[in-house]
Amino acid sequence: MRRGKTRRDRTVESISLPPESLTDEALSLRSVVIPTSPKSLPRTLLIACGALAREILAIIEINDLTGMALECLPATLHNHPERIPEAVRAKVQAARSRGIQDVHVVYADCGTGGLLDQVCEEEGVTRIAGPHCYAFFDGLDAFASRSEEEIGALFLTDFFARQFDTLLWKGLGLDRHPELLEMYFGNYDRVVHLAQTDDPVLDAKARAAADRLGLRYVRRKTGYGELNDFVTRAASS
Amino acid sequence: MSDEEDDIVLSELSNEELVQQMHDDLYDGLKDEILEGVDILLGRGWEPYKVLTEALVEGMRIVGIDFRDGILFVPEVLLAANAMKGGMGILKPLLAETGAPKQGKMVIGTVKGDIHDIGKNLVSMMMEGAGFEVVDLGINNPVENYLEALDKEDADILGMSALLTTTMPYMKVVIDEMKAKGIRENYVVLVGGAPLNEEFGKAIGADAYCRDAAVAVETAKEYMAQRLHNQ
Numbered sequence: 032m033r034r035g036k037t038r039r040d041r042t043v044e045s046i047s048l049p050p051e052s053l054t055d056e057a058l059s060l061r062s063v064v065i066p067t068s069p070k071s072l073p074r075t076l077l078i079a080c081g082a083l084a085r086e087i088l089a090i091i092e093i094n095d096l097t098g099m100a101l102e103c104l105p106a107t108l109h110n111h112p113e114r115i116p117e118a119v120r121a122k123v124q125a126a127r128s129r130g131i132q133d134v135h136v137v138y139a140d141c142g143t144g145g146l147l148d149q150v151c152e153e154e155g156v157t158r159i160a161g162p163h164c165y166a167f168f169d170g171l172d173a174f175a176s177r178s179e180e181e182i183g184a185l186f187l188t189d190f191f192a193r194q195f196d197t198l199l200w201k202g203l204g205l206d207r208h209p210e211l212l213e214m215y216f217g218n219y220d221r222v223v224h225l226a227q228t229d230d231p232v233l234d235a236k237a238r239a240a241a242d243r244l245g246l247r248y249v250r251r252k253t254g255y256g257e258l259n260d261f262v263t264r265a266a267s268s
Numbered sequence: 269m270s271d272e273e274d275d276i277v278l279s280e281l282s283n284e285e286l287v288q289q290m291h292d293d294l295y296d297g298l299k300d301e302i303l304e305g306v307d308i309l310l311g312r313g314w315e316p317y318k319v320l321t322e323a324l325v326e327g328m329r330i331v332g333i334d335f336r337d338g339i340l341f342v343p344e345v346l347l348a349a350n351a352m353k354g355g356m357g358i359l360k361p362l363l364a365e366t367g368a369p370k371q372g373k374m375v376i377g378t379v380k381g382d383i384h385d386i387g388k389n390l391v392s393m394m395m396e397g398a399g400f401e402v403v404d405l406g407i408n409n410p411v412e413n414y415l416e417a418l419d420k421e422d423a424d425i426l427g428m429s430a431l432l433t434t435t436m437p438y439m440k441v442v443i444d445e446m447k448a449k450g451i452r453e454n455y456v457v458l459v460g461g462a463p464l465n466e467e468f469g470k471a472i473g474a475d476a477y478c479r480d481a482a483v484a485v486e487t488a489k490e491y492m493a494q495r496l497h498n499q
């Protein structure tokens with residue numbers, strides 16, 4: 032029965048959460064502004080996918096980068112890439128109207144088929160290179176060179192390992208309809224966990240995810256990969 | 269589901285009500301109800317082709333619209349497709365016997381490097397529902413697979429699907445190879461997949477980019493009509 036459901040687009044309602052109060056749930060579902068100290072206007076703003084927030088904050092901290100602020104769009108947009116370009120544009124324009132000139136977009140193409148690049152060009156902002164975050168964590172060349180060997184792989188980053196239930200299992204409706212598993216994953220043979228950090232608890236989660244999908248588990252430590260270079264370069268631009 | 273809906277007895281509905289109900293059941297991905305509905309309509313003497321187009325294809329068209337508009341997401345579409353597939357399972361052998369209108373033949377597959385197949389499968393099913401014969405090459409297809417199948421099957425249409433920005437350029441590899449072999453003009457080339465757009469379709473030399481399965485069917489029919497006209 033058609034129930035006249037309408038889509039609630041929550042990408043526009045932002046909430047403000049300091050780094051210590053961030054939750055993966057919020058990063059998945061909400062637009063999150065992450066205030067950084069000092070409170071003065073930041074010199075550089077990163078507009079990112081929520082799936083990258085913790086990693087970006089870690090890079091900022093490790094490299095002691097200053098004058099940077101971070102705003103994230105909900106990671107669930109990943110399943111609706113057609114909404115990403117305009118959501119990013121709105122964030123860029125809002126930042127500009129607050130007087131922040133130096134803006135960088137921490138989104139891969141993410142299935143926008145070049146439309147995000149078009150928006151970045153029109154708005155005069157840079158974007159991290161690559162088709163998706165799996166590729167830039169792994170290293171673009173390394174990822175591409177393994178593409179044939181890993182054709183049957185489902186990739187998980189640390190974030191997706193933590194949010195497997197929300198973004199993948201529930202996102203694909205497998206909680207309600209486990210019978211769809213074969214239609215989704217019938218052609219897959221392994222889960223490749225591209226690990227940003229060494230965390231046994233997270234490894235166990237990723238392995239459990241692979242088990243649930245009936246796939247072999249492979250772990251590959253990537254660290255922050257090319258995200259590290261992009262964020263540190265943005266800081267010195 | 270409410271109790272009210274549970275009380276509906278399909279066999280007591282008029283033809284018109286039943287078809288409406290089947291659209292709803294398809295929307296809800298209720299395969300058993302679809303199978304029952306198909307049987308009832310056939311039992312009432314409906315031509316298999318009429319059951320297919322009015323109950324199943326039309327229902328799936330509505331699902332497609334709500335998917336495009338963001339009201340339904342992938343799992344609902346998969347469930348609906350599953351239900352329709354069940355119904356088509358009953359109808360297909362009957363269609364072969366009763367001689368439904370034949371539209372043409374399509375070879376379809378997901379391109380090399382890509383194993384997304386939900387959209388492609390949906391297009392295949394809707395094309396079949398519209399009377400096309402479909403040869404599905406599955407996923408991860410190199411150029412040779414397409415060329416071989418086009419030749420062997422004596423197809424009219426080539427359909428290529430890609431869901432990754434990294435794999436969509438491969439469509440151009442296939443089209444360029446067809447040009448090099450001098451066979452490009454023998455086929456209608458349709459391309460689709462979420463990251464593509466019209467501009468991309470033009471740039472790689474496809475005949476058309478199709479946003480969804482319904483557009484694919486319409487476009488394929490138009491090209492087939494043109495082909496007949498030009499023969």
Ligand code: B12
Pocket residue numbers: 108109110111112140141142143162163165181182183184185186187214215216217332342345376381382383384385386387388390391426427428429430431432433434458459460461462463477478479480481482484
């Ligand atoms: C479901 C899904 C999956 C499923 C696939 C299951 C399956 N059996 O196909 C799973 C979860 C397994 C998966 C895996 C991956 N996916 Co995926 N996936 C999606 C998702 C959410 C939906 C795609 C879909 O099935 N839509 C439903 C169908 C009905 O729609 P459709 O495919 O667009 O098809 C319609 C039209 O496009 C058109 N059409 C399609 N094909 C054709 C062909 C012709 C000839 C015609 C005329 C028309 C036509 O008609 C169809 C019906 O109306 C998209 C995001 C999105 N919203 O598009 C990401 C997405 C495509 N995936 C993506 C990625 C990155 C991957 C992975 C690498 C992720 C990972 N973690 O490992 C792997 C890759 C696997 C591989 N080697 O190919 C990215 C691509 C990013 C990019 N830069 O290209 C996307 C955009 C998500 C994202 N933002 O990151 N994925």
